[in-house]
Amino acid sequence: MPVSHITSTYHAPECEGDVLRVRDLFFTYPDGHDALHGVSLKLCGGDKAALVGPNGAGKSTLMLHLNGILHGRGEIEIGGRKLTRENLPEIRSMVGLVFQNPDDQLFSPTVFEDVAFGPLHMGLTEADVRARVASALEAVRMTAYKDRLSHHLSVGEKKRIAIATVLSMNPSLLILDEPSAGLDPRARRSLINLLRELPISMLVSTHDMAMVKELFPRTVVMDEGRIVADALTLDILADEDLLLVHGLEKP
Amino acid sequence: MPVSHITSTYHAPECEGDVLRVRDLFFTYPDGHDALHGVSLKLCGGDKAALVGPNGAGKSTLMLHLNGILHGRGEIEIGGRKLTRENLPEIRSMVGLVFQNPDDQLFSPTVFEDVAFGPLHMGLTEADVRARVASALEAVRMTAYKDRLSHHLSVGEKKRIAIATVLSMNPSLLILDEPSAGLDPRARRSLINLLRELPISMLVSTHDMAMVKELFPRTVVMDEGRIVADALTLDILADEDLLLVHGLEKP
Amino acid sequence: MHFDAFDRYHEKESFVHRLDPRVKAVITILFILSNALLPDGAWIALLFAWMFLLAANVLSSLGIFYTLKNSLIALPFALIAVTVLFSTPGKPVYSFFVFSSHFVVSDAAIVRFVSILIRSWLSVQMAILLVAVTRFPDLIHALEHLRVPVILTTIIAFLYRYLFVLVDEVYRLIRAREARSASLHGHRAGGGIFWRARVTGSMTGQLFLRSYERSDRVYNAMISRGYAGHLYTLNPHEMKPGDYFTLAFSIALIFILQLIGRL
Amino acid sequence: MHYSQIPMHIPDNFLSLMVSIIGWIVTAVTLRFAISKTNKSLGEKQIPLMGVMAAFIFAAQMINFPVLGGTSGHLLGGALAAIVLGPWAGMLVMTAVIAVQALLFQDGGLVVMGANILNMGLITSAVGYGLYRGMYEQSKPLKLAVIGFAAWLSVMTAALLTSLQIWLSGNAELRIILPAMLFVHTFIGIGEALVTVAAVSFIMQTRPDLLGEGSESASASRNWAWVGGAIALAVVLFSPLASADPDGLERVAIDLGFIGIAADAPYQIIPDYTVPFLGETFISTIVAGVIGVIVVAAVMILIGRGLKVKSSKP
Ligand SMILES: Nc1ncnc2c1ncn2[C@@H]1O[C@H](COP(=O)(O)OP(=O)(O)OP(=O)(O)O)[C@@H](O)[C@H]1O
């Protein structure tokens, strides 16, 4: 494993990891497949980082740990609070996880019900729920879609609504799994603009290196369950050896 | 509609359309949606053309016509023979259609059974079927995967098998719907190499403009059910206005 | 691909569209029950029932014969009603032999047969009207309010949501099979029936696995938004005076209809 | 309609009100039970699982295959659902499917929905799972053979129940409807068997864990084998008997008064144009109907209790 690259281009983030701190995370799937081998990672307020790596690198597995859907060995802190079974519900209101396929995310018949699901389960009052839904839809510019049926939307629209479903929970960290996959250039462009404008820390896994270059100052490279590089995007993209070894390409 | 571009950059293909000729194809979905508005297109032996355009342009609809899954108004000739209801099964043995999502293409439990479906349906003898399967798997360099379960392969591997399932039918024209979507850079690279090596005429719809630039000498642009440009890829990519109007981007 | 053909809802601005879904569901059920209670040969009452339906069509601004047009394909089961013809005693009108069995059609049988067909046909039309003027999610809410167990209504809501996703997948699978269903000159194409059934089974298995795995991902999406076994929903509906009035008025009409049927 | 019709979704008014009500009661009691069972075994995961699976069954019914002369076969799905999800979850899934077919597509009526759920959802799940459960430790080919038989029998049982209900409603003679329904469904059942076997063998090949030890499918009580066996025996013995001598059965039913209660009650609530609300026939029919309903409900609850006690033991 070419872990050597870590030292060559590694810039430790400057902060203490006030939004997210992962220390030595290991995880094995029930069938015995080792998916994470000691992952450590820090994110700070306002950080927008890309998570890249070949198919099967463990990106999705890592993301599922960050809001407690999977439980590995190691430590995870969100906003300075350790993730444990007890405070899972609170952690989940702080970490908004958006899956790759919006059809997995949008399970209610109407857009309103879907965006309201999170706030309702946090036990907010009806007035609060409605306010949250309104502002989340506003943020993704989909207010007019409130009463639409989810299955009538285009992929690009579904993607925006999927993001709204977690924004309505007021998360302090947004985790997006391959948000641009399957979008046409226009929808992709509008997603990029949306992500640029959202004032929330985010970690975004993607195979779209052009988007990485355009949007994310920082890039984390994973391969075979390890973080093999974590640095400024410019530096990562300049390191052709690193890209080649991990099956990546310059945009 | 900026149909004006057709004349400005249009290079009629030199041949008579000996592989594929589509004349004035119109199609309306049962729900009344007009998806194709008079599409005409020619492909010649050895042509490799990209079909690009925004979501909903009608690319997939056009492709579904080419092997008779949909029936619109207008004329389609494959290898000089008119497509009619009677010779549909034979046309299908000449046109190999690969869908975007390999999961939709692979419905049998094992790789072998899937690749053998076409030849078996054509009523070939067992020896012929085996020979066809072997050479198709050889072409996509997946011989070792013969007895694997399709379900457990990676996306890139599934994509190759999906292509093998139509190669085993010895098509004279290959139609691929968004073959590179969802692939990581390594798998995408290997797909590009595979397509470059296959000695068959092909029409490939895609949103991946970088692949278009690299692989296809000719590009056909569709929008709103019409072909709005059909020219050398270099010329198309140089025409920024055209790209902008049709929601495309330069790689 | 986009598969919307399952939607029966007709977007219109009308008094009936705006009614509370509970009211519409209850009136529909009562109407169908009332049909079931009408005696055979109560032609006048059946005529009134049809007028009730026509009025509802007009009030929904769907066009007076909307449900009539849409009901014609929905009666394939009428075939079975034919057996009624031979099963009701009465004055013989016609008789014949098939395989040495004697079949007798009586006058009462004909009255019964026609009554059943008309009743059934009116009921189907009412059901068509219900889904044409009520969005399905609202209908599910109505069922919840009418005390259908939440777990069932929720399963139905999921069914409705994922039906569109999975049916799209089915269509793509069928297209993939069709695209490779080729033949060569001089060869008998198609394979045997067992092979075809096996391919169909494999497609079904394939669809099952994908659905199963999707349900895992959906569950993940739900727990990441705070789901812990209990579902909460906002009640989007409120009965207004107009709703109560319409309900009462319709019940009265249906009652009158029953009386007419008995006179 | 996007899938071919199977003549089994009974529309409104083809069953008498009494038969419809009895159908609803049997169905409601069974579903109550199924809900508490799945609550326990699946926990918080049940809702997304069964919801998506219901959509699966619905969608799978659209995968048809060419059979003969332009006709095509497709799945009903009750046996398959019960085999892969367990009997209780299978019943709930089928209930959702049948409800949506009736609500959204008018495929089957609303007042008779209880009977439709009973015929196509509950009994098919019970037969399918029951026979499969009995074969749990057997070799794969034997298991598949039994699954095929179970799928076939589930369709035949549903056809049998449907015919009986229509007959009890006074809308058909047994000697006509029974052979007709059984004949048609013999072939539909073969299609069901072929597709179910192929689907299950696909799943055994690709995700054996879903059917093996500790899976949802294996978690239901062994007593299901008895249920399945009993129903199978009843159908296999009853159908030929009834087909051979329908008139005999009819006479028995008339002697016992079944047909009177089931068929005539709604039509005699206000009998023969006389002034309503008093009359002897009226009262006796109502009383008979109420007693019938109570008896059926009691039997169902007792059976339910029995199952519960037995299956709570390991
Ligand atoms: N449920 C599971 N059971 C067993 N192994 C799994 C499971 N899910 C994923 N894996 C394996 O774990 C490894 C990491 O998978 P993961 O989905 O995290 O990769 P990824 O980086 O997200 O890849 P992609 O870019 O394809 O999304 C892979 O080798 C995968 O095969």
Ligand SMILES: Nc1ncnc2c1ncn2[C@@H]1O[C@H](COP(=O)(O)OP(=O)(O)OP(=O)(O)O)[C@@H](O)[C@H]1O
């Ligand atoms: N089954 C259908 N019924 C009705 N309309 C449809 C159907 N399938 C596609 N359409 C519509 O036809 C138009 C053309 O669709 P098509 O799938 O051909 O687009 P496309 O160019 O392939 O788009 P994409 O890049 O998203 O794959 C779209 O507006 C689409 O909504």
Ligand SMILES: [Mg+2]
């Ligand atoms: Mg992933």
Ligand SMILES: [Mg+2]
């Ligand atoms: Mg397309």
